[in-house]
Amino acid sequence: MELRQLRYFLKAKEMGNFTEAARLLHISQSTLSQQIKQLEEELGVPLFNRVGKRVVITEAGQLFSDYALQSVHKAESGLQVLRDLNNLETGEIRIGLTYGLRPVLAPALIRFMETHPNIRVQVVLGTSAEMIEKLQHFEFDFVLTFHEAEKEKDLRYQLLFESPMTLVMAPGMPLAKKKSVSLEEAARLPLALPAQGYSTRAFISEVLSLKNLSPNISLEINDIHMLLEVVRSGEWYSILIRTSIRQEDGVTAVPITGKNMRRKAMIISLRESYEKKAVTEFYRLLKETSKRMG
Amino acid sequence: MELRQLRYFLKAKEMGNFTEAARLLHISQSTLSQQIKQLEEELGVPLFNRVGKRVVITEAGQLFSDYALQSVHKAESGLQVLRDLNNLETGEIRIGLTYGLRPVLAPALIRFMETHPNIRVQVVLGTSAEMIEKLQHFEFDFVLTFHEAEKEKDLRYQLLFESPMTLVMAPGMPLAKKKSVSLEEAARLPLALPAQGYSTRAFISEVLSLKNLSPNISLEINDIHMLLEVVRSGEWYSILIRTSIRQEDGVTAVPITGKNMRRKAMIISLRESYEKKAVTEFYRLLKETSKRMG
DNA sequence: TCACATCCATCGATAAAACCGATTAATAAT
DNA sequence: ATTATTAATCGGTTTTATCGATGGATGTGA
Incomplete structure (x- = not known):
């Protein structure tokens, strides 16, 4: 079992389609097929059901994907920790945003990108529930949204302002x-x-x-x-x-x-996850920017 | 970055000696040296300081090792989940034990090994603090010891009996x-x-x-x-x-x-970690055995 | 219903890489 | 000074990840 195989598996699961997953992974479909097969052999269980020309994730695959994702995420967090240690200031920030908070993010985003030109920022807009869901699957560093009534204990909530x-x-x-x-x-x-x-x-x-x-x-x-x-x-x-x-x-x-x-406008992030330095800095900008709001 | 490299790194860190680590990993010293170097290049930071003929872990290496360990552990937990799903009943249970609870473990251990001949059981004796420390580094599935005053929130405590x-x-x-x-x-x-x-x-x-x-x-x-x-x-x-x-x-x-x-005699385990079926069964035996005690 | 497109598995060949043994360089121990 | 120990490096070998081509299975549209 190698991280490479876990990454392939996760992408295949996400796409539900080996050909498409292989394209996104920049490998051939044949390679993906073989690597998945090899992983399945090691695990002793099929991860996908081959129904006709389709692949459908099995119960085992569903179970396993949680662990695979976490394993990959931990390794990447480790990398990020060392990048931060080196102050290389490279990397990526991914933000989930609800429509209502666009005017809050915009000025902070502009100031951040001016001072950190080598960091790629990705902003995804959607409903609050969607964004939280993706946050919990490690797709975002944080989510900017209005207050959620149900406080989940694996999430960290930071109040920006009330309005x-x-x-x-x-x-x-x-x-x-x-x-x-x-x-x-x-x-x-x-x-x-x-x-x-x-x-x-x-x-x-x-x-x-x-x-x-x-x-x-x-x-x-x-x-x-x-x-x-x-x-x-x-x-x-x-x-x-x-x-x-x-x-x-x-x-x-x-x-x-x-x-x-x-x-209440909130920054929501994963409590246990490593917080990149760039993200900490982004929080600072957001809080500064939104002082005047509300 | 691959799990293989993380495993190599962790063993090297544990041993503080490439030659010895390589021997235990059943690879040559040259291979280990190369793989560590490759990992360091990817991370952009040395993991070990080469002081003369010795290797000493760097601050970066220390930081990184947590993530490496967790990544490896998550992957192996995923494997274990699927093994359990298949009821293959193979694998290993590792137990930390304090001297005072030897008479509690012994009968449960004997009964367990009779009914699960294909599962390897490893028991390590030591002080309570040592055992808890190792538990938190994923070296045990559970620890059997007398009650610790400080309840740490990442640990799960199950009372066996009072005496x-x-x-x-x-x-x-x-x-x-x-x-x-x-x-x-x-x-x-x-x-x-x-x-x-x-x-x-x-x-x-x-x-x-x-x-x-x-x-x-x-x-x-x-x-x-x-x-x-x-x-x-x-x-x-x-x-x-x-x-x-x-x-x-x-x-x-x-x-x-x-x-x-x-x-209080306690079973202590990691709260967030996957609990193998065999371990659940072992708990049952322990509780049954210790009913008469106390 | 019959091409046709799509998708995954498999095969043989190739490129990449992991790995090894031998050697070197540095250092610690004697 | 000598010897032993250790990690790095080099060249060659083995392993394996990858690719393109192909075939079979399955939908799709004329």
């Missing part, structure tokens, strides 16, 4: 002069909300159902910019976190009253 | 008829105790100093059998856990009063 939920409207609307509005008031208005899947939308749905409010949701849009454009028309209102809105968006945001109407 | 500390003497001595004696009484007697390093001795020293007793320790012996022989002479008394003494030893054991005068 109120706001009712968003076109400037000059009657409500625009108020200092705050209640959730009940908001629920009576024609609403354009982010689509299902967004953490903000999930949060809104939850607080609304808690108060037994069934609001007038006339629009669902899975893009914040388009959402704001709709709001600017003056026909609809929206509910968003204040930090999602910029000056130049040309809309007015009025905080919604209520103690649960604040959301 | 009182007893004052041990030759039969027919005046105290032999008593149902119990106090620690103060015992401290006034001429004592023959297990030598430093034994967990029982550490425990005795602790409770004595807690009560500000400075007993009359006239003998220290690092072998229980010889200790008992001395006690049988009638000149000395000893303090031992009741389960350390058998009928055929020809001595009388009187419990010492006091709520802290009971020790």
